[in-house]
Amino acid sequence: MNDDGRPLFQQIAELVENSIIDGSLPEDGQVPSTNELAAFHRINPATAAKGLGQLVAEGILYKKRGIGMFVTEGARDALRFRRREHFVRQYIEPLIAEADKLGMSITELKSMLDNREESR
Amino acid sequence: MTVTAIDAEPIVSVRGLSKRFGDVTALDDVSLTIEPDKIYGLLGRNGAGKTTLMQILTGQDTQTSGDVTVLGGTPFENARVLRNICFIKESQTYVDDLRVKHVLAAAGHLMPGWDREFADRLLDDFQLPLCRKVKKLSRGMKSTLGVIIGLAARAPLTLFDEPYLGLDAVARHLFYDRLLADYAEHPRTIVLSTHLIDEVSNLLEHVIVVDGGRIIVDDDADALRRRAVVATGPAETVDAFAAGARVLHRESLGSQARTTVERTATEPERALLRAAGVELEPVSLQDLVIATTTGAREITA
Amino acid sequence: MTTQTATTTMTPPRTEPGSDSRIGAVLRVHTVAWPLLIAWPVAILASSFLISYTIYFLVDNDQEEGFTGSVFSVYGFVLAFYLQAMAQTFPFTLGMSVTRREFFSATALLALAQSAVFAAALYLLSVVEAATDGWGVWMRMFGLADYLTDNPLLQFLTIFSTLLLTTAIAIAAGAIYQRWRATGLLAAGVGVLGLGGIAAIVITWARWWPAVGDWFADSPRALPLVALPLTGTAIAIAVAWLALRRATP
Numbered sequence: 001m002n003d004d005g006r007p008l009f010q011q012i013a014e015l016v017e018n019s020i021i022d023g024s025l026p027e028d029g030q031v032p033s034t035n036e037l038a039a040f041h042r043i044n045p046a047t048a049a050k051g052l053g054q055l056v057a058e059g060i061l062y063k064k065r066g067i068g069m070f071v072t073e074g075a076r077d078a079l080r081f082r083r084r085e086h087f088v089r090q091y092i093e094p095l096i097a098e099a100d101k102l103g104m105s106i107t108e109l110k111s112m113l114d115n116r117e118e119s120r
Numbered sequence: 121m122t123v124t125a126i127d128a129e130p131i132v133s134v135r136g137l138s139k140r141f142g143d144v145t146a147l148d149d150v151s152l153t154i155e156p157d158k159i160y161g162l163l164g165r166n167g168a169g170k171t172t173l174m175q176i177l178t179g180q181d182t183q184t185s186g187d188v189t190v191l192g193g194t195p196f197e198n199a200r201v202l203r204n205i206c207f208i209k210e211s212q213t214y215v216d217d218l219r220v221k222h223v224l225a226a227a228g229h230l231m232p233g234w235d236r237e238f239a240d241r242l243l244d245d246f247q248l249p250l251c252r253k254v255k256k257l258s259r260g261m262k263s264t265l266g267v268i269i270g271l272a273a274r275a276p277l278t279l280f281d282e283p284y285l286g287l288d289a290v291a292r293h294l295f296y297d298r299l300l301a302d303y304a305e306h307p308r309t310i311v312l313s314t315h316l317i318d319e320v321s322n323l324l325e326h327v328i329v330v331d332g333g334r335i336i337v338d339d340d341a342d343a344l345r346r347r348a349v350v351a352t353g354p355a356e357t358v359d360a361f362a363a364g365a366r367v368l369h370r371e372s373l374g375s376q377a378r379t380t381v382e383r384t385a386t387e388p389e390r391a392l393l394r395a396a397g398v399e400l401e402p403v404s405l406q407d408l409v410i411a412t413t414t415g416a417r418e419i420t421a
Numbered sequence: 422m423t424t425q426t427a428t429t430t431m432t433p434p435r436t437e438p439g440s441d442s443r444i445g446a447v448l449r450v451h452t453v454a455w456p457l458l459i460a461w462p463v464a465i466l467a468s469s470f471l472i473s474y475t476i477y478f479l480v481d482n483d484q485e486e487g488f489t490g491s492v493f494s495v496y497g498f499v500l501a502f503y504l505q506a507m508a509q510t511f512p513f514t515l516g517m518s519v520t521r522r523e524f525f526s527a528t529a530l531l532a533l534a535q536s537a538v539f540a541a542a543l544y545l546l547s548v549v550e551a552a553t554d555g556w557g558v559w560m561r562m563f564g565l566a567d568y569l570t571d572n573p574l575l576q577f578l579t580i581f582s583t584l585l586l587t588t589a590i591a592i593a594a595g596a597i598y599q600r601w602r603a604t605g606l607l608a609a610g611v612g613v614l615g616l617g618g619i620a621a622i623v624i625t626w627a628r629w630w631p632a633v634g635d636w637f638a639d640s641p642r643a644l645p646l647v648a649l650p651l652t653g654t655a656i657a658i659a660v661a662w663l664a665l666r667r668a669t670p
Contacts, residue, residue: 006402007342008322035304042296043322044159045304047342089387097395180515181669197666199443202518213512213670215505222453229446229453230517275518 008043012051015041017060020071021079031061031069129192131156131277131309132177137186139172139333146172148333150186154309156276159323161341162313163409164330170313171209173330174281178207191277203232206275208266210282216255220248220265224272233274238302242268245294259286267295271302279311292316296323321405331413341405348408349385352378353398361385361398368411380411447519447527451510462498462539469494470562477558492563495539499584500591503532507595512670521665529658532588540581547576575642582650589657596664605664 016037019025034052038045052069055061060075099109132154139147147169154160162170175181176188179195179202188194193201214223220243228234243250246264257265263286270280284292300323303310314320327344329337337344348368351358355377362370365383372378385393385400393400403411452458469491506528514524547563555561597605624630637645 007346009342035301038304039297039301041322042300044325044341045300046158046325047322050342089391093391094394097391100395175669178518179520182667197520197522199520199523202520203443205518207516207518209516212516213509215509215513217457217505218454226450226453226513227517229449230443230514230519269517 008047009050009054012037012041012043012048013054016051016055017079017083020060020075021083023076025071027071027073027075029071030067031071033068129156130154131191133187133189134177135187137173137176137188138184139169139176139181140184145333147176147183150330150333150335152328152335152338154311155326156309157307158309158325159303160309160311161317161320161324161327161405162311162330163317163327163337163405165413166315168330168413169333170330171281174207174209174279174311174313178202178205178279180207204276205279206231206270206273206277207279208270208281208283210263210266210285212262212266214254214262214265217253219251219253220257221250223254223265224269227269227273231269231273231275233276235272235274238274239268239272242271242298245298246291260288260291261286263287264291271295271298274302274306274308277309277311279313281313282315284314284316292319296320299323317406317409318404324405327405329409329412336412337409344408345402345405346384348380348382348403350378350380350401350403350407351393351398352376352401353393353396357393357396357398361393368408380407443519443523444527444530447514447524448531450514451506451527451531458502458535462495465494465498466491473560473562474556474558477555477560492543495543496584496587499535499539499587503528503588503591504595507592507599511595511599511665511668515670521668525662525665528592532585532592536581536584536588540577540584543580544573544577548573572642575646578643579646579650582647582654586650586654586657589654589661593657593661593664596661596668599668599670600664 016025016031020027025031031052032040034045034048037043037048037052041048052061056063056069059072060079061069062072063069095109096106099106130153132152134153135151137147137150138145150169150173162174164170172181176183177190177195179197182196191201191204195201195205218226224239224243228236228239246268248261248264248268252261254262254265263284267280267283267287270278270283284295287295296319299310312320312324321341324341327337327339327341328335339347351361353376355372355375358377358379362379362381362383365381367379367381369380370377380403390400473491510528511524515521543563550556550561550563594606594609597609601608624633
């Protein structure tokens, strides 16, 4: 859980986001409670609450008083969109940087990707 | 999860606390507050003063100077305050001739919030034999007994002072699990003092580090983690990155250097650094504590 | 699957905790293994009774009463019990957030009650003994006090106050140990012996022994039999509290 530079609560938020993106948490479906998340990941409930709280603030989740937290409609698409931007920063840029180190041009990268697509 | 009172008064308030034993100063002008219903980690090396602090907070010993307010009163010989505190320490004495069930019954008489069923479930989980006499218990079993009492007492202020001597890793993790689960259902203030920092770091909401009788760290756990990074890479670049910030630790091997430095980096900065061959890693709580206590450097909250 | 929304009460229940209920709680801790409290002294007495009885039965002693002294085992038991209470029950309850005052009160109460009960039992046994001519074999095990007085109330009170004195000494010794550890206990022991020694020297030098003897013989029985031990008890208890109130286990 802690092998990342980011605070725990953000990691929790990300895990929940991942579940939404891959469909295991459907829209309008209920999300595990803070206590359940805390127990499962063995972290302080306050941290879990912060993570879920962040998702509520971003509109990804909403609260039904007395029942729990649920996935907002349209959250999946919103997250996918946001992730794409992150994807560029997290994967594309390092890819280019590493390629540079190895003395490969972007054109070479492109042909590598093309080859990959053919054998998919 | 929980709704805390809006104007949450601290449950513990310490100001200018000092404790001297002859010419040894165990605690030196300590000031801190503990807010209700959070899990606090009280970390530090052996002999740093953690146990002394806890003993004064629970009325087992008195301070040489300074003010201590717990649950609105001074703890020493104060029944109103003390009945809401449970202090489990590593070297807890039990009555040797009693059996485990007697000790638990005794705890039940003394602790107002005692949950008998919870104690029974814990006995089962930890496989502690009910009918065995205390003098026949191994070190680990005695620790288990202490841990069970501390959990089942449900005291509004619960302190654990290195309660796991003799507990193996499985038992310790069982303890953390039960602690977390029960804390979630029945929120209360928990202070955990330990050496095994990395094991508990995810449980803690707030961290206090004691070194040489002084408080050198007193901060929210998340904020603390974000405060510093370990930068590894070409020495020049690393040093440039660390310039102007407080360096907690530095090692070098040839042209490579590894520095624990009190600063953060944004995503673009990280990308740039990565391109320059410098990797940034988070500092584990344990490394942070080690770096700050060996160097006795202060990170003020 | 429901989420828990719990309100926290960060201040404890506001009713003044009956300190009485805490003292009651400590009493229950002392007696939590109550079979031990009763079973042990009964067992010791019973076994020494049987042994002595058998001996007296086998050896004919011409109706001359012989005193066995095994009743002192009860005193030994009481001593051991209260020493252990101070050595173990005290640190244990302190760890469970009991105040020293509460512990002390509960222990003192227990000592009073226990001494009364044991004294009553021993007294009754001595009555039976006298009535059966020493259990039919002229054995004298319980009839201590009627060497010294014929008054039944005084007999009972003598046993009671001597038992109480024993508990007080044990509690005081335990308290001194808790406060000042072995050094303290040693110092106290040396102090008591020293004082006793000096007193003996002074009395001898001033040739007061006869006067002391006369006082024991001539004063109303209650004085040396009951008032003296009770005074000793009061002193010991005062010392115990002074030591305990700041003891750190």
